[in-house]
Amino acid sequence: MGWALAVQGAAGAISPSLPPELREPRLATLRRCLDLGAAALRAGRHALDVVELVVRELENCPHFNAGRGSVLTADGTVEMEASIMEGRTLRCGAVVGLSTVVNPISLARVLMEKTPVIYLAFDGAEAFARDQGVETKHPSYFITQDNIERLRQEKEANKLQSTKGQSPQEIPSPTDGNSRIGTVGCVAVDAAGNLASATSTGGHANKMAGRIGDTPIVGAGTYANALCAVSTTGMGEDIIRYTVARDVAAVMEHRGLPLRDAAVRVVAGMPRDTVGLVAVSATGEVCMAYNTIGMFRACATEAGHTEVGIWTDDVDANGESVSIRL
Amino acid sequence: MGWALALHGGAGDIPRSLPTERREPRLATLRRCLDLGAAALRAGRPALDVVELVVRELEDCPHFNAGRGSVLTADGTVEMEAAVMEGATLRCGAVSGVSTVVNPVSLARLVMEKTPHIYLAFHGAETFAREQGVETKDPSHFITKDNIERLRQAKEANRVQIDYTQPMKGQSPQETKAPVDDNSQTGTVGCVAIDAAGNLATATSTGGLVNKMPGRIGDTPLVGAGTYANAICAVSATGKGEEIIRRTVARDVAALMEHCGLPLRDAAARVVAGTPRGTTGLVAVSGAGEVCMAHNTTGMFRACATEGGYAEVGIWTDEADGNGASVSIGL
Numbered sequence: 001m002g003w004a005l006a007v008q009g010a011a012g013a014i015s016p017s018l019p020p021e022l023r024e025p026r027l028a029t030l031r032r033c034l035d036l037g038a039a040a041l042r043a044g045r046h047a048l049d050v051v052e053l054v055v056r057e058l059e060n061c062p063h064f065n066a067g068r069g070s071v072l073t074a075d076g077t078v079e080m081e082a083s084i085m086e087g088r089t090l091r092c093g094a095v096v097g098l099s100t101v102v103n104p105i106s107l108a109r110v111l112m113e114k115t116p117v118i119y120l121a122f123d124g125a126e127a128f129a130r131d132q133g134v135e136t137k138h139p140s141y142f143i144t145q146d147n148i149e150r151l152r153q154e155k156e157a158n159k160l161q162s163t164k165g166q167s168p169q170e171i172p173s174p175t176d177g178n179s180r181i182g183t184v185g186c187v188a189v190d191a192a193g194n195l196a197s198a199t200s201t202g203g204h205a206n207k208m209a210g211r212i213g214d215t216p217i218v219g220a221g222t223y224a225n226a227l228c229a230v231s232t233t234g235m236g237e238d239i240i241r242y243t244v245a246r247d248v249a250a251v252m253e254h255r256g257l258p259l260r261d262a263a264v265r266v267v268a269g270m271p272r273d274t275v276g277l278v279a280v281s282a283t284g285e286v287c288m289a290y291n292t293i294g295m296f297r298a299c300a301t302e303a304g305h306t307e308v309g310i311w312t313d314d315v316d317a318n319g320e321s322v323s324i325r326l
Numbered sequence: 327m328g329w330a331l332a333l334h335g336g337a338g339d340i341p342r343s344l345p346t347e348r349r350e351p352r353l354a355t356l357r358r359c360l361d362l363g364a365a366a367l368r369a370g371r372p373a374l375d376v377v378e379l380v381v382r383e384l385e386d387c388p389h390f391n392a393g394r395g396s397v398l399t400a401d402g403t404v405e406m407e408a409a410v411m412e413g414a415t416l417r418c419g420a421v422s423g424v425s426t427v428v429n430p431v432s433l434a435r436l437v438m439e440k441t442p443h444i445y446l447a448f449h450g451a452e453t454f455a456r457e458q459g460v461e462t463k464d465p466s467h468f469i470t471k472d473n474i475e476r477l478r479q480a481k482e483a484n485r486v487q488i489d490y491t492q493p494m495k496g497q498s499p500q501e502t503k504a505p506v507d508d509n510s511q512t513g514t515v516g517c518v519a520i521d522a523a524g525n526l527a528t529a530t531s532t533g534g535l536v537n538k539m540p541g542r543i544g545d546t547p548l549v550g551a552g553t554y555a556n557a558i559c560a561v562s563a564t565g566k567g568e569e570i571i572r573r574t575v576a577r578d579v580a581a582l583m584e585h586c587g588l589p590l591r592d593a594a595a596r597v598v599a600g601t602p603r604g605t606t607g608l609v610a611v612s613g614a615g616e617v618c619m620a621h622n623t624t625g626m627f628r629a630c631a632t633e634g635g636y637a638e639v640g641i642w643t644d645e646a647d648g649n650g651a652s653v654s655i656g657l
Contacts, residue, residue: 090572096543097448117542118568121423122448124541210450211443212422219550219574237444241416243550243577250578254585 001284002302003041003191007033007054008288009064009296010182011233011276014310016293022063023310029061030298030308033186038300041188047196047229048086048109051186055082055105055198058184064296065182067103068142070202072151073209078142080104080202081216084112087195087224087282094216097122100136101129105200108216110134119216147205154206181205183215185222185231189280191302197222197229197245204236214239219246227252227282228259234275234292242270248279259285260324267291268326291326327615328633329367330520332653333359333380334619335390335627336513337564337607340641342624349641355387356629356639363519364631373519373527373560374412374435381408381431381529384515390627391513393429394468396533398477399540404468406533407547408434413526413555413613420547423448426462427455431531434547436460445547473536480537513627514546516562518555520611522633528553528560528576535567545570550577558583559590559612565623566605573601579610590616591655598622599657622657 009030037054041047059067059082070078082104083094093112096119098104110132111120120128129136185199199222201215213236214221221232223245230245239245244266251262259281267275267289276290278297286305288297298308299322309315312325335352363380367373385393385408396404408430409420419438422445427433436458437446446454455462516530530553532546544567545552552563554576561576570576575597582593590612598606598620607621609628619628619638629639630653640646643656 118571119543121541210446212445240549246574250581
């Protein structure tokens with residue numbers, strides 16, 4: 001059995017023609033996160049610590065849509081959200097609408113551990129951050145040129161307005177090959193069999209201010225219980241209505257399916273091009289499944305399997321892949 | 327089969343000693359809502375319309391913790407939240423942190439129908455409300471004397487009160503002082519329905535927990551926790567928000583029915599029994615027309631009616647005013 005770890009840096013319409021200068025820095029970060037997470041697990045760290053430290057790394061990396069590098073709202077601002085969950089106890093914490101907190105995932109953890117509250121948002125969450133003395137920076141810190149450009153393109157495409165209900169599939173991919181959506185996440189089972197999941201994001205480019213996605217919603221973007229830990233990415237609204245993360249665990253429990261089959265069943269039941277997830281189970285299974293063009297991902301197990309990739313034909317693995325594209 | 331409807335006005339440690347003047351107005355509102363909902367269903371209105379109109383009535387009633395009459399945050403303000411969900415399509419809408427919107431459940435429905443999003447909160451939700459021209463009032467409209475008093479007591483007791491909490495045993499004397507009117511106006515309101523065409527829908531609305539941290543979101547607006555509907559059933563939950571969230575209560579009822587083939591009653595009983603005592607209540611209807619109202623609290627303000635003619639209104643389990651075999655389960 002042993003420990004296992006999986007990391008995601010977004011699923012979506014990631015064009016196979018994504019140039020190396022946009023691909024390599026992200027893959028390098030995924031590899032670095034994998035190494036950090038694996039080292040922590042080897043050192044006997046608790047799964048909760050591991051998923052938090054990995055997601056912090058991803059939040060700090062400006063190439064991913066979380067923390068610094070978050071996509072912008074329609075108002076040109078950053079509203080970050082994150083959640084964390086511990087499988088054994090069902091303890092969880094979620095924060096929403098953050099604009100100055102450097103590591104939203106850590107604030108979610110502090111909320112979980114220091115208060116009876118699970119979910120805290122906007123001004124209240126920012127006030128809590130200050131009370132707790134977590135690291136904060138001026139909102140401009142989080143805004144990158146890439147995201148200013150991405151917002152400009154979105155507005156130009158003018159497809160996602162508050163009064164229209166156009167299907168996201170109708171929106172053309174941005175010219176830089178980057179997805180307008182994205183999330184980062186990590187799931188882990190440690191040497192003692194503890195499961196944990198953590199997910200963080202800036203949300204949806206050009207989203208209405210105040211829009212909350214799946215990432216901070218327990219059961220949608222993040223879930224962990226005694227059976228498995230799941231972190232999802234993709235079209236937030238679809239992930240919410242299909243309660244994706246919860247369903248993987250429910251299918252395992254009630255249908256007795258192994259992790260892989262449960263993940264496939266859930267992802268296959270979603271509309272095309274809407275979802276990706278990484279998951280680990282209490283018995284050390286790992287699965288990375290998606291029904292989009294690609295998903296930035298990586299995983300490692302104590303037994304020595306490692307895998308890093310975006311699509312299915314580029315996977316850098318030292319054994320049979322645990323990735324499934326539907 | 328036919329239509330069916332169930333609604334609640336909050337589950338919690340509702341004392342049996344609740345005086346008549348605190349009990350009757352709520353029961354009267356529940357009966358009125360039941361009649362309104364049943365009449366709409368008889369007239370062929372879709373389930374989504376019905377749950378919205380019933381919850382609007384409950385929001386407008388100052389005796390329930392939703393809309394006007396919402397409990398207050400630690401800052402003495404009102405932060406309301408609500409959600410709706412349509413079973414056949416899985417369409418849903420939710421709002422949190424609204425402070426001027428007279429009917430949060432209707433704003434949630436507008437998020438669902440007029441935006442590509444599901445969930446809007448705080449400033450963004452308030453801005454959207456103004457863009458949509460929904461009815462808004464000064465925040466003071468929502469604040470009642472009872473809730474100002476309740477907040478004062480909660481701060482004095484320095485504990486967060488959940489639905490209809492009575493003094494907890496084993497605590498120091500100053501903490502066990504009962505609220506002056508022995509009536510915790512905390513709770514949630516909600517309604518589930520299946521219409522004549524077999525469509526399921528659910529809606530839930532609340533002011534949250536007394537003395538909550540500003541910005542605290544509970545289970546009500548979280549799809550799968552306090553509110554959920556799919557083709558199998560529609561559920562609206564009430565109680566201790568954090569427990570309902572971590573246990574994805576509303577979603578689990580449907581999952582048990584689907585994966586384990588349980589009838590609604592058994593699925594609801596199992597889910598509620600799986601939460602800590604005193605934390606959870608729910609009302610639910612299924613695609614097959616079953617109705618269930620289950621709680622593991624002392625009581626739950628509730629009512630239901632079916633096309634078959636069954637109707638029930640009650641708070642506890644032994645006084646439920648029903649004209650047949652009760653569909654209520656007290657665990």
